[in-house]
Each structure stands twice: as structure tokens, then as C-alpha cells.
Amino acid sequence: MVTVSISIVTYFPEQAEFEEVIAHLVSAVEKARSAPGSALGGVSLTVVDNSCNHAIFECICSCVKDHEAGFAGNVSALNSGTNTGFGAGHNVAIAEAESTYHLVLNPDALLKPDALACAIRFMQDNPAVGMLAPRVFTPDGKQSYLCKRYPSVLDLVLRGFAPGWLKQRFSKRLHHYEMRDVTQSEPALDIPIASGCFMFFRTEVLKRLGGFDERYFLYFEDFDICMRMLGIAGIAYVPSVEIIHSGGNTTGKGSRHVVMFVTSAARFFSRWGWKWW
Numbered sequence: 001m002v003t004v005s006i007s008i009v010t011y012f013p014e015q016a017e018f019e020e021v022i023a024h025l026v027s028a029v030e031k032a033r034s035a036p037g038s039a040l041g042g043v044s045l046t047v048v049d050n051s052c053n054h055a056i057f058e059c060i061c062s063c064v065k066d067h068e069a070g071f072a073g074n075v076s077a078l079n080s081g082t083n084t085g086f087g088a089g090h091n092v093a094i095a096e097a098e099s100t101y102h103l104v105l106n107p108d109a110l111l112k113p114d115a116l117a118c119a120i121r122f123m124q125d126n127p128a129v130g131m132l133a134p135r136v137f138t139p140d141g142k143q144s145y146l147c148k149r150y151p152s153v154l155d156l157v158l159r160g161f162a163p164g165w166l167k168q169r170f171s172k173r174l175h176h177y178e179m180r181d182v183t184q185s186e187p188a189l190d191i192p193i194a195s196g197c198f199m200f201f202r203t204e205v206l207k208r209l210g211g212f213d214e215r216y217f218l219y220f221e222d223f224d225i226c227m228r229m230l231g232i233a234g235i236a237y238v239p240s241v242e243i244i245h246s247g248g249n250t251t252g253k254g255s256r257h258v259v260m261f262v263t264s265a266a267r268f269f270s271r272w273g274w275k276w277w
């Protein structure tokens with residue numbers, strides 16, 4: 001019997017968007033249960049809210065309760081009491097997970113109906129893979145390339161902060177960094193780094209890693225856990241697992257996010273090695 005645990009960490013989520021995320025998740029769970037030959041048993045959902053706002057938390061609890069039937073009642077919402085950060089929030093749920101697989105999911109990521117069924121099938125067929133990354137689309141239907149080769153400082157500056165005309169000048173370099181040559185319509189093994197918006201782990205491997213490094217408050221905790229993952233299991237890109245994600249745009253979130261991005265990048269490079277160009 002296959003079991004799946006899911007964790008979502010929220011911080012002042014937009015209510016309608018969050019409800020849509022949960023509704024899509026329920027649909028994916030139902031589709032996975034009804035898939036031919038499915039061995040899916042229990043599915044649990046834990047939402048950890050870092051908003052530190054009672055009204056927001058009440059809305060989250062209400063949404064989760066409205067959809068608990070889709071998880072056979074295995075749902076919970078936790079108020080962290082303080083903004084502990086992305087990784088620390090997920091670690092609360094990971095510590096309690098007793099599942100075959102664990103899904104780390106962003107509160108702005110919509111699963112397509114077959115996503116969970118395809119993820120489970122791929123992991124069952126590929127026991128050497130410890131984590132998979134999906135094919136990601138923007139809301140307007142364009143593919144986002146969220147698998148990465150090891151970054152240089154220049155790659156990060158260009159991708160995160162450069163104006164459009166300058167990105168165009170370096171498009172070949174950025175496309176190589178974003179692995180566009182291998183992350184199209186066929187699965188790819190040996191992915192170095194994948195985005196944290198959807199990370200489907202073998203729970204046993206995730207626990208061996210000790211979850212996320214909580215020294216990263218926000219940004220690069222996904223890069224770091226992928227680097228640690230490569231020492232014990234593979235990471236795969238699986239295009240049959242499709243999601244819609246509208247995140248990104250660090251510079252558009254204000255100076256505080258830029259500071260957090262730069263701070264986390266410096267921590268990542270200090271641990272794994274500086275690459276400037």
C-alpha cells in the first residue's frame with residue numbers, strides 16, 4: 001500500500017488562490033486513487049501557516065475543513081506562532097510524516113488531474129530516484145524551466161535582476177542554466193537542482209536528509225536540499241507530472257525579498273562552492 005503525505009507552508013495567502021490549490025489537490029488525489037492498478041492508500045495534508053494572523057489562519061482552517069473528505073479526514077492546519085521560514089515550516093510536517101512519499105507543495109501551485117498518479121507511478125518504477133520535479137507551466141500556458149544546473153553568480157544576477165534586453169543578449173547561457181536542452185517532453189534523470197514549488201520525495205530519503213536546512217529562511221533551501229540529495233539518491237524531471245505555477249519575480253516583491261535572496265545565495269555558495277561566471 002502506497003501512502004502520501006503533503007505539506008504546504010503559507011504566509012498571508014490569497015484566499016481564492018489557496019482554495020483553488022486545495023481543490024486541484026483533492027482532484028489529483030481522487031484521480032490517483034481511481035487510476036488503474038492504483039495501490040494508493042492514505043493521503044494526509046498538513047498546512048503550516050506562518051502568517052501570525054488569526055483571521056488568516058481561520059480562513060485556512062475553514063478551507064482545509066471544507067476539503068477534508070478528499071483526504072479521508074487526514075488533514076491539519078497549524079499556526080506556527082511566528083514566521084519560521086519556508087524550510088522550517090515544512091520540517092514540522094516532515095518530522096511527523098509516516099508515508100511512502102512526501103510532497104512539498106507551494107500555496108500557489110496547481111496540480112493537473114494526473115499529476116499525483118503519474119508521480120507515484122514513476123517513483124514506483126524508478127527506485128533509485130529520491131525526488132522528482134514536474135513539468136511546470138505559467139497560468140498563460142508557457143513552460144517554465146525550473147530545473148537547473150549548478151548556478152554561477154552571473155547566472156543568478158542575469159536571471160533575477162537583469163532587464164529583458166540584457167537577458168536576451170545572454171539567452172543561450174540562461175537556457176543552458178535552465179536545462180532547456182533536456183527538460184522538454186521526455187523524462188530526464190540526474191537533474192542537479194529543482195525548484196521547491198513541487199518536490200515529490202521518497203519520505204525515507206527525505207528523512208535521511210533531515211529535511212530542509214533551517215538556516216535558509218527563504219530562497220535556496222531547495223537548491224541546498226537537492227545538493228545534499230545527490231549524495232544518496234537521484235533527482236528526475238518527469239514531464240507527465242504537470243503543474244501550473246505563478247511564482248517567481250523576486251525583484252518585484254520588494255527590497256526585503258532581494259536582501260533575503262542575496263543572503264541565502266551567499267550561504268549556498270559558501271557551503272557548496274563559489275562559481276562567479
